[in-house]
Amino acid sequence: MPTYSKTILVKEDVQTCFNFVADFRNLHEWNPHDKAELITKEPLREGSVFKVNTVFNNREMLLKYEVVEWGEPLRASLKTETKGFEIVDTLFFSATSKGTEITYSVNIKYKGLYVILGLFLGRVFNKLMNNIYNLEDILGKP
Numbered sequence: 001m002p003t004y005s006k007t008i009l010v011k012e013d014v015q016t017c018f019n020f021v022a023d024f025r026n027l028h029e030w031n032p033h034d035k036a037e038l039i040t041k042e043p044l045r046e047g048s049v050f051k052v053n054t055v056f057n058n059r060e061m062l063l064k065y066e067v068v069e070w071g072e073p074l075r076a077s078l079k080t081e082t083k084g085f086e087i088v089d090t091l092f093f094s095a096t097s098k099g100t101e102i103t104y105s106v107n108i109k110y111k112g113l114y115v116i117l118g119l120f121l122g123r124v125f126n127k128l129m130n131n132i133y134n135l136e137d138i139l140g141k142p
Contacts, residue, residue, distance in 0.1 A: 002122065005105040006129045011140030014093050017100045018073035021135065022091055024050040024065060030134040036065070046070045050078070057124050065089070084114035098142035104132045 010017060020026050023044060024036040033055040040049045048067040053060070061082075068088070069077035077090040085108055092103040106125065110118040 001107055001109045002118070002125070003105060003107045004122075004125045004129050005103060006132045007101060007103040008132055008136055009096065009099060009101050009142055010136055011099040011142045014095045014100045015073045017102055017139055018076070018091075018093050020139065021093075021102060021104075022070075022072075022076040024052060024078065027052065030138055031131040032134075039064075044070065052080070056128075057121070084112065085110050085118070099140070102132070102135060102139075104129065 012020075021030075025038055027034045027036045034052055035054075036050045036052040038044070038048065039051050040047070044067065046067050046069065048070075050065045052063045052065055054063060055061070063080040063082070065078040065080045067076065068079045069075060069090070074093050075091065077088055079086065079088045081087075087109075088107045090105045090107070092101075092105070094101040094103075106129065108118065108125070
């Protein structure tokens with residue numbers, strides 16, 4: 001199960017960062033190929049579900065992400081599953097003297113033939129993880 005992770009430091013406080021990043025309805029603002037909508041009722045919590053339109057490896061996909069952990073304001077995990085993989089995105093937030101450290105971690109469990117194909121997707125996932133740097137423009141560089 002490969003895990004990909006990136007960490008950034010932004011100026012905003014922990015709660016503001018959590019509210020913005022953990023709410024996937026804001027995904028399109030920092031991850032330009034994704035658009036998400038909440039398909040369950042508010043408030044956001046464990047069990048909330050987002051429908052996410054995304055592009056992966058030049059292929060459009062529709063995924064449903066369920067919040068499987070909601071540890072506001074320090075941690076949230078969202079899970080999606082298809083016939084080929086299970087992905088858990090985990091967001092970690094930590095206050096620092098300069099703002100907030102945000103770590104975005106993606107853990108992938110491949111299924112069936114995707115176990116072999118997954119060996120060749122590391123570069124694609126590393127490139128996608130670079131979208132987290134867009135948050136520096138939105139939440140401010142310290």
